[in-house]
Amino acid sequence: MPEDNVIDFATEKIRRGDHMVRGTAADGLIRAIAVTARDTVETAHQNHSTSSVATAALGRLMMGALMMSTTMKSEDELLTLQIAGDGPLGGITVTANSKGQVKGFVNHPNVWLPPNGRGKLDVGGAVGSGSLTVIRDMPGAEPYTSQVGLVSGEIGDDLAGYFVLSDQIPTSVGVGVLVNSDTTVRQAGGFLIQLMPGYDDELIDRLEAALTGVSSVTDMLERGMGPSEILESLLGDFGYQELEVSPVEFHCGCNHERAKRAALALGEDELRDMIAKDETAEIYCHFCGKRHYLTPDELRDLLSDKD
Numbered sequence: 001m002p003e004d005n006v007i008d009f010a011t012e013k014i015r016r017g018d019h020m021v022r023g024t025a026a027d028g029l030i031r032a033i034a035v036t037a038r039d040t041v042e043t044a045h046q047n048h049s050t051s052s053v054a055t056a057a058l059g060r061l062m063m064g065a066l067m068m069s070t071t072m073k074s075e076d077e078l079l080t081l082q083i084a085g086d087g088p089l090g091g092i093t094v095t096a097n098s099k100g101q102v103k104g105f106v107n108h109p110n111v112w113l114p115p116n117g118r119g120k121l122d123v124g125g126a127v128g129s130g131s132l133t134v135i136r137d138m139p140g141a142e143p144y145t146s147q148v149g150l151v152s153g154e155i156g157d158d159l160a161g162y163f164v165l166s167d168q169i170p171t172s173v174g175v176g177v178l179v180n181s182d183t184t185v186r187q188a189g190g191f192l193i194q195l196m197p198g199y200d201d202e203l204i205d206r207l208e209a210a211l212t213g214v215s216s217v218t219d220m221l222e223r224g225m226g227p228s229e230i231l232e233s234l235l236g237d238f239g240y241q242e243l244e245v246s247p248v249e250f251h252c253g254c255n256h257e258r259a260k261r262a263a264l265a266l267g268e269d270e271l272r273d274m275i276a277k278d279e280t281a282e283i284y285c286h287f288c289g290k291r292h293y294l295t296p297d298e299l300r301d302l303l304s305d306k307d
């Protein structure tokens, strides 16, 4: 049987869960990424007991980080996005790696706001105005950090603004989270489309026209479209070609050993004090909401290992 006729079962399996697709169009002048991530965002919602508007804000930034992580140069690179805003959410922090794993939290997960003028979750109002910081961490190198002001606090515009201001790359980002009345996540997805060096004004105009008036990502997901169909519908007229399909998930690498290292950071005096009072240390992981407990005996071992 010729190889072209072999169904790629592994890829088909990936497509049934949260996943990302990466593609290209206009002879390589357009780079495109799209993601569907309902379970990933629902995990964040459950881990942090986020309100609906907090789920939407966190989910949008997590999906932005996942899509941006496909542009990383090294497999070992870590990408962290931090939003600091003057709105009631306070701030959002997410980290994604090159394996499609993402984690994140908001400073104030219980924020409730009435819907905005369009009847949608008021993410912009919850975030407020402030800044977006992008940190690229490479092992053995100084982290590369750059910061831009927020455009609207709606996350998609802010990520696009970052690429335009920081990297001079014309970029369009759409990210959306649709929440059920019981606050669980119904749909979550996004796309990121960029122009690569060599484009001309005509291509910009055509792309702008193609992206004007498209329905929201969550509308497309509700109609049963996946990331591949979304990019095909946006870029079909530009000779869209899919390059890669890969799984995404919420994943935090915290564990008991890392909790011990975090406990050491509390300082020797604090640890001796807890041991004296026979207290169990609780190390809370902000990224996934897990609590790690260290017994007084373990704390004692930590101090003796240190000497």
Ligand SMILES: [Zn+2]
Pocket: 252, 253, 254, 285, 286, 287, 288, 289, 290
């Ligand atoms: Zn964790």
